[in-house]
Amino acid sequence: MKTKSYALEMLWDSLIVLVGTAVYAVGLYYFVEPSNTAPGGVSGIALLVNYVTGFPVGIASALINAPLLILGLVFLGKEFILKTLLSVASFTVIYDYILTPLHFPYYEGERLMASLFGGIVTGVGLGLVFYAAGSTGGTDIITKLVQRRFPHMQLGRILLIVDLVIVGASIIVYRSIESALYAIIVIYANTQLINVVLYGNDSGRLFYIFSDRYREITDAIFAAVDRGVTLLDGEGGYTGEAKKVILCAVRKNEYHKVKKLVRGIDPDAFIIAAESFEVEGEGFKAHKED
Numbered sequence: 359m360k361t362k363s364y365a366l367e368m369l370w371d372s373l374i375v376l377v378g379t380a381v382y383a384v385g386l387y388y389f390v391e392p393s394n395t396a397p398g399g400v401s402g403i404a405l406l407v408n409y410v411t412g413f414p415v416g417i418a419s420a421l422i423n424a425p426l427l428i429l430g431l432v433f434l435g436k437e438f439i440l441k442t443l444l445s446v447a448s449f450t451v452i453y454d455y456i457l458t459p460l461h462f463p464y465y466e467g468e469r470l471m472a473s474l475f476g477g478i479v480t481g482v483g484l485g486l487v488f489y490a491a492g493s494t495g496g497t498d499i500i501t502k503l504v505q506r507r508f509p510h511m512q513l514g515r516i517l518l519i520v521d522l523v524i525v526g527a528s529i530i531v532y533r534s535i536e537s538a539l540y541a542i543i544v545i546y547a548n549t550q551l552i553n554v555v556l557y558g559n560d561s562g563r564l565f566y567i568f569s570d571r572y573r574e575i576t577d578a579i580f581a582a583v584d585r586g587v588t589l590l591d592g593e594g595g596y597t598g599e600a601k602k603v604i605l606c607a608v609r610k611n612e613y614h615k616v617k618k619l620v621r622g623i624d625p626d627a628f629i630i631a632a633e634s635f636e637v638e639g640e641g642f643k644a645h646k647e648d
Contacts, residue, residue, distance in 0.1 A: 389473070
């Protein structure tokens, strides 16, 4: 029974990976390539190679990914690599053997609009692939490999440097500084849409509030935004004095309201506000088993 359930889950994830990869390929073909932008990653390199040599984008992407897939198969889980292999193979087929030979129409309007919507569409596609615990290869595999070897390394900066190098190379290849500027727009829109697909509207803000007037603040939050509040026991590191710490999760549109409310009660309150990518539970997204 468990084996059957696992097989159905893998089948469902594979379907999502295929759909996500197809959306990603269409976004890249329809918006990004015609606007002469290379928004980082393996696909960005493949677009640059195609522009210079005419070599097919899908095949170029697959060739770059091949050694990374081999390394991933050795050091990472088979399930992750199988989903990645499915994405890489389907991207090649869709881009080089469906969209390109059928002369699928592409956007020829303003580059700004092309970059913006290119980022949105490819972001939705990537978000679906990531949602199914897969990847499109390239920097995703590199990230996991480096993280395995150096778990505390700040990988975001490394990936940002890699993307900036590719974006910088696009200035030379396309002979246009604007190409790099539009690529940054694609990357930004892409990142935002990935977060929307993965976390939806369930992201929010997390408050840690330190105040002697914690009871008044707690009652005010209940009344004003109808949010649950947890009181944590704390202790001053220097004074050793017992403190109550208010912990409260709110939606983004409630952030300023709560902050103003706290300041109105206690102008000297110490407030820490952090971004929360996902909040599950009453008043937010209902909890579901993974």
